[in-house]
Amino acid sequence: MRECLDDFLAHREKIESCFRFCLNAYHHNRLATPKDRFSAVAPFQWPADGCNGGYSGRRFYGPFANTAIRFGIAEVLERWAGTPGSTLTIKALSSYLTVVTRAGLAYLLNFSLMRVEECWNLRANCMRVESDPRFGEITLLRGRTTKTTSDSDTFWVTSPSAKIAVEAMTAVAKLRAEGFAYDPCKTPAPIGEDHYLIAYANEPWIPVRQTMNRAIRPSIINYLAAFGANPKIFDPEQLRITPRDLELARLVNPTLPEEFAVGEIWPLAWHQLRRTGAVNMQASGLVSDASLQFQLKHITRAMSFYYGQNFSHLRLEEKAHTLYVRTMYETLGRELQLLVTDRFISPHGEKRKAEIVRLILPSDMEKMTQMAKKGVVVYRPIILGVCSSCEPCPYGGIDSIAHCGGGDNGGEPRPCPDVLYDRDRLNVVYELERVLDDRMANAPVGSPLRDSLEAQKRSAENYRNVINQAAPN
Template sequence: MHECLDDFLLHQKQIEACFRFCLHAYQHNRLTTQSDHRFSAVAPFQWPADGSNGRYSGRLFYGPFAETATRFGIAELLERWTEPSGATLSIRALSRYLTNVTRAGLAYLLNFSLMRVEECWNLRANCLRIETDPRFGEITLLRGRTTKTASDSDTFWVTSPSAKIAVEAMTAIATLRAEGSAFEPSTTPRPIEPTELYLVSCANEPWIAARKTMSTAIRPSIISYLSAFGNSSTIFDPEQLRITPRDLELARLVNPMLPEEFAVGEIWPLAWHQLRRTGAVNMQASGLVSDASLQFQLKHITRAMSFYYGQNFSRLRLEEKAHTLYVRTMYETLGRELQLLVTDRFISPHGEKRKAEIVRLILPSDMEKMTQLAKKGAAVYRPIILGVCSSREPCPYGGIDSIAHCGGGDIAGEVRPCPDVLYDRDRLGLVHELEQALDNRLSIATAGSPLKASLEAQKRSAENYRHVINQATPI
């Protein structure tokens, strides 16, 4: 997506020049053929079959559109992002390209903002804001409206600075499409204000055969993620979107009740909402984003949350000394938890050498250094059912929902616990309760079902954990 957006911005001037040239060509031919409004009569990118050259009618012809695209230096660009190899490049490819870039921009903003698709779909061209906070520096915001669980016509989402490229590309395309929608040969279109433009707009150029039936007052319907980026998409390689056996195995460990549409070789049935949920899961797993901040970003509550979240949407609105004390205490607490990792309470299922690698930065006697490590994220303490996860990356195996991979039970007959896990002796009672719950569910699970396979994998992990704890030297 980033590559697609960068490509557009790199060729923006050529694309805009070509689009406006095409628009003027259609305008000219419409003016000279006012008695004949057939689509073919005004099309300038052809050599008429009857051999006419426009000498008497005044119409202009430029031959196949591919020649015009080449002249403006965008032929290869259009072929790359719209057409299969060897296909004839028509002027409709220009519209398809603009649509593809808009869809890439939409997905890009959703990935970096946690917005709902309908919220992002209705963003205006002036939605991007940059605010400067004395503590955090520049903060990039998207301004729009949310109406689902929190009704607010003027709200903000924190986003990545790179969202700027998506907004710039989508705004440029929305501007061109507004010019195309206002196409009327006998009049001069009025200037378009950014507040009037939606980032996502209809393809309503004069070379679109169905443009007469379109109303600019009606917003285009939201298409599905698969419609935008499925088999026919040039944004993603469809082969990279296919479900592999390992993909399906991991997915069933997390959700044993997957429907039949999830099958090896099929395209992942992805949806816009999964971009939002993935962002939320990664934020939660990182340990760096508070629940309050996440709720604000997800817009699960009213605008009053902005006052709790922070002045200028960036920091807790606490009295300065209280704020400093809160943050310092939080990191000190995490530092103390890190110090515990070097004790005999925590065991690596891969032996003392692996544990030494995990805790190599931790000095039990230096509390100040531990606090600094916690601040920098150089050492991680993420509690899980079996103990602690020391990985700085989000877990792709459902480490909170399922312990199948943590304890190495996901592959029957092979004990391969996660290399980043440290077992906690104090969790033995909790794991025993988990085993009882697993036994109860296994007794009623259907033989051969994905649910039973998932439960058995977790049961094996619990047994592996208990075996390591029992074999360890008593404290």
């Protein structure tokens, strides 16, 4: 998406010149054409010698590809809107502008966590940059939200790079606003600084514009329709669901509908961008709950500057920042020391536990703090105890214990080799089993949901068996 936006801005002046040339060419021919013969307006569909032009006053410029070459934009149109094996037509110019707008929309959603409806209704003057004495410049998007909180004038914190998306979308919207002045157009719209970033494609070479009502906002297109079938932005083969993809997806979300099938394109949705951003912010440990709620517009305006710039550029007072980080690693060091005690058990026996905790020194707090800081030893709390893997878990782990306790094997339990069971989690697991039993009572036999619940139930039983067989504390 960034490449598409940068490419547009690099060719912006040439694209605008070509677009305006085409508008004027259509306008000139329109004035010289009877109202009932709109098809005769097209200046790029007639021979370049101007057949009939001398009598009627119309002008013809030959195939549009020649005009694109003359303005130096043929290559960029081929790259983002061309059809292999086909000659460029003027429709490619409109298609390209639409691609740029959609790329800008997705880019803003990725960097703001806005709902697509909120971003869809942003205006050209939506960007603000505020200067804070502690955190420096903070980039904001200004708009309105109505779904869970109603505010006609609110803000979303965003990345400074969002400027390129707003700039590109504004340029496209202004070009299309200029097209409103040309007949036939049902409801012309003025060009102003507060026009919408997303508008209809209303160029005079689009026949459907004759029946469009500009007073109505265009309908929001879904994410898959916008990009799923466009190999110019995403490679369709990279979007196909593999058997492993489906296996992992069902472990985390067993109620996936039938449209999720091997070989099919992932049914992308705009909301996935919002959810992914929220998960990443929460996982970073740098964004407070109040800040996330503000950004998502879920509850109230609880403004915070924790991520005004990229989190890696966060500028807290140096002393406060140092104290916070040191305390965090000291706490993690203490938790690591607990792993060597009898409280934690490996379902694979004492030998495996010894391998996991071999680097832990119970008596050396300073060294354990340094190891925690370097990530040499991992302490990741899960429902059954602790995960010691340095790699992200592809099986869930946080919201599903199917793999942790080996319940996904079906037969002989094969717990994850990186898990350490915590004796103190026994009551929590009992409560989890009760919830699983309640849900299984209503889950259809043979359904993915039922299979997932049963796998988690087996994992919980495996955990209890190991805890009960182990020597008491």
